[in-house]
Amino acid sequence: MKAEIITIGDELLIGQVIDTNSAWMAEVLNLSGIKVAQITSISDSREHILAALKEAETHADIILMTGGLGPTRDDITKTTLCEYFNTKLVFNQEAFDNVDRIFRNRGYSLTLLNRAQADIPGNCTPLLNENGTAPGMWFEENGKIYASMPGVPFEMKGIMTTHILPRLQKLTSTVIVHRTILTHGVGESFLAAKIEAWETALPGYIKLAYLPQPCIVRLRLTGSGPDREQLEATINTCVDELYQLISEHIFGEGDDTLEQVTGDLLKASGYTMATAESCTGGYIAHLITSIPGSSAYFKGSVVAYSNDIKENVLGVSHRTISKHGAVSEETVFEMAAGIIRQFKVSCAIAVSGIAGPEGGTNDKPVGTTWICVLTPKGAETRKFTFGEHRGRNIRRAALAAIDMLRKQLK
């Protein structure tokens, strides 16, 4: 069974709103074994809705629509659905009771516009919308299933979860299983070369996708078939083999982040940490503290953007900076040692580099970055040469530093 998602709304086509609904719907549909054939965003226009419905029927058995169900004049999905199905709007008591309930709860009195939200196409089953006044609608016509929901994300999610997914699950037999492996610090093509033989040997019903982001490549395995247990077992075996090939690059799976995986390792070890940051300007501390509960292991940070802070607050020697420069192995080591001493922590990350766009030299071009990680398990200092873009250099340096810490703690 295949689905198509149609999102309706002028705001999508002028870029005023990012369509987050489709990704959520696509995810829950896939997890229910229903492939999404296409996602189409169209305007609040009668002709466009009619054309999109007709076109969607050529790709899909299930057509899910969001948007255009508000009480105002530009919301025309409902009347257009009547035209498409050759029916009329009829008053629905159940839908009206819900509108009435919501208005009572909010202490408002009903307007005629809101009363009209209880009128629905004669051929549909209304789906209770607990979070809003526009009911969801379920149609079965021409051997296809159609559903229409409001575009407000939490209203749509409520209707999908409570009504549409349970109804659809009864109709499917194919099972879909995914597992996504996360790697850091190596490019897509290098990974591809390293796992080529493994990839070629994958069974035909298991597909591999490379999903690259800056610094991170996600490898997603998707299997489809009739038997969940067998699929999961096969995918698990494939993933075990993958770990043997590239384990040094894998930091997690699914929705894991480097900062959360590293935070978990810190929590498990009982260690505390701090950062001494120059070019990353507090971004490492920000990533680490974006994780709820990070105060259990993160004590703080010194952002030493100027050399006198490196010297006076972190205790880097003046001689080290004048002899080797602020961007050097010696300086980041003394920064890391200094923050451990000052903040009384067991682990430290220190970073100094040239984020750009200014400040590069022939010897040390923009992107040159030294990172030092000290933990009770060891010490490591590494030089990286990132690119020319300031924002990306900051992000790459931060992720590289956190990954060095993770590897030492593992």
Place this chain on the structure above:
Amino acid sequence: MKAEIITIGDELLIGQVIDTNSAWMAEVLNLSGIKVAQITSISDSREHILAALKEAETHADIILMTGGLGPTRDDITKTTLCEYFNTKLVFNQEAFDNVDRIFRNRGYSLTLLNRAQADIPGNCTPLLNENGTAPGMWFEENGKIYASMPGVPFEMKGIMTTHILPRLQKLTSTVIVHRTILTHGVGESFLAAKIEAWETALPGYIKLAYLPQPCIVRLRLTGSGPDREQLEATINTCVDELYQLISEHIFGEGDDTLEQVTGDLLKASGYTMATAESCTGGYIAHLITSIPGSSAYFKGSVVAYSNDIKENVLGVSHRTISKHGAVSEETVFEMAAGIIRQFKVSCAIAVSGIAGPEGGTNDKPVGTTWICVLTPKGAETRKFTFGEHRGRNIRRAALAAIDMLRKQLK
């Protein structure tokens, strides 16, 4: 002229990636006077790409595609475009030089897979991708324009801005002028009420859009007509009137950011600054140092996530914390005074709050945040009550703090 956006990638149809590219492209196309007729997300499948192209030709004169240009086997956009246009892949020296340049910069050696990224359909004009190895491609066929770009957002944006928008702008005759005014710290409906009479009096060919983001509302005026000079003059008059109504909420225009506007004020004043951060965890320092040249005024930061760092490094008195708590007017004032003393700067921001999800009390619920700003021009301490979401609380606190500094420096 109408455009259709086709985003290609299985990751979109399983909901693993939210399609942010389309909204960005739709916005810049609309701002260039090109309407977007439809946005279609499809799978990495030959048949689907061919069908979507054929279908798009019925809606649009310009068909913009993203995705499926990586070096790996699941990326098939290029070969499918060859089939659609009945041509072959040919080696392109210019595209190869770019791949080679990027690999040299990163210090890596080329693989065969990367070399293949320089092969492009024989009928296209390559568009230099400064940020990645896959070139953009421009086709003119059957009286339509087609362009294909990588799906990585910053690569797509670079190619759109540098190549595609300038080429498209040459093809349109209507002039479109916009000016976008940026406000911080007030909600959309509050602004709407304050400028209602002004908005009603706008001439018909000038449209106002409210573009809300967390903490920031952008007010975009768009005028269209035949005469650029006259349009610009009218819009400038409207904006002057707007400043008279809401100047205290306006921090900039266009692509300005609070951190950059504030940095400019610091630079002009000759002041230096530092931050003392608790709940924001380095995020303020990160925002400030995201601006190139910020080392001219930013000396550094102490992230004092634990109370002993507040005491031992920033010199907040033990008595203050035990009497008033870490989240209090007294503590943030001492944090700000401490960082000025320690870092020898003229201006300081200090923040302490409860970002959540844990740590709230009846007295101080999650979201409670104290901010202190000290400059040679004055001192201000304010309490904010943000919401329940950790990430948004951190961002709202950081922007509120930077805006307090900006207002003091103005």
